[in-house]
Amino acid sequence: MTEDNDLILLDRLSKTFGDRTILNKVSLNLHQGEIVGLIGPSGAGKSTMIKVMLGMEKADGGEALVLGKTMPNRDILAELGYMAQADALYEKLTARENLIFFAVMKGIPKSELVLQIEHAAKVVDLDRNLDQRVKNFSGGMKRRLSxxxxxxxxxxxxxxxxxxxGIDPALRxxxxxxxxxxxxxxxxxLVTTHVMDEAELTDRVALLLHGQIIAFDSPKKLENDYQADTVEEVFLKAEAKMEEAEA
Structure with missing residues (x-):
């Protein structure tokens, strides 16, 4: 079922809360060396899919493999970089102290620690704010630190x-x-977003609606298939097609 270069493999993954179906037999894969976007409106199931995939929530059906393993699995945590929707930061510490703490937790050698922290901070435009306490950060700055x-x-x-x-367009x-x-x-x-413009920057994009993936391919292929100019237009047409089929 799996290919050697599938770093994520979801096979008919299902999740319910009470009588609500959050994920309905979702299948998706992510190859080595690609960006897969997962887009959909708030409440579509994007965050739940990630939590189930990482073992934070228990699936009701199907299978989820990350780096070939069922999560949670401590052995592969060092090979993962995870950013949750909610920031998990130590607000009494400075940004630099947060980065040092998590770098040590990830087992980054002392010889690389300073350079890695400086590079990561520069990418998110926090290099001038490293010694400020996180409790004084705006919401957008906390997202950048995460x-x-x-x-x-x-x-x-x-x-x-x-x-x-919460991040401005230039930094985005x-x-x-x-x-x-x-x-x-x-x-x-694997990146989730509800900003449709960002979907154009991925190698493949999965459209998630009502707990189902209604389309999954490269942005250009989807635009050709749906005779659309943008992924946003693809989403609207795919949604209309789905609702028509259910009517």
Missing amino acids: LAIALLGKPRLLILDEPTV RQIWHELRRLRDKGRSI
Whole structure:
């Protein structure tokens, strides 16, 4: 069922809360050296999919493999960079102290620690704020620090849940430039977003609606298939087609 270069493999993954179906037999894969985008409106199931995949929530059916393993699995944590939708930071510490703490947790050698922290901080434009306490940061600055933490350790696989929420357009472009640079070096990235423009920057994009993936392919292929100019237009047409089929 799995291919050697599938760093994420979801097979008919299902999750319910009470009588609500959050994930309905979702299948998706992520190859080495590609960016897969997961887009959909709030409440579509994007964050739940990531939590089930990483073992934070128990699946009701199907299978989820990350780096060939069922999560949670401590042995592969060092190869993952994860950014949650909610920031998990030590607000009494400075940004630098947060980065040092998580770098040590990831087992980054002391010889690389300073350079890695400086690079990650520069990517998210926090290099001038490293010695400020996080409790004084804006919401957008906290998101940027969470992303910098995820980038530490040169992980094989990045899983980023809404990484650019609250970030200005210029910095968003800078972050996507870095993600594509990492992709070109063979890293793999799963990124969720509700910003449809960002979907155009992925190698493949999955459209998630009502707990189902209603389309999954490269942005250009989807635009051709649906005779659309943008991924946003593809989403609207795919949604209409789905509702028509259910009527």
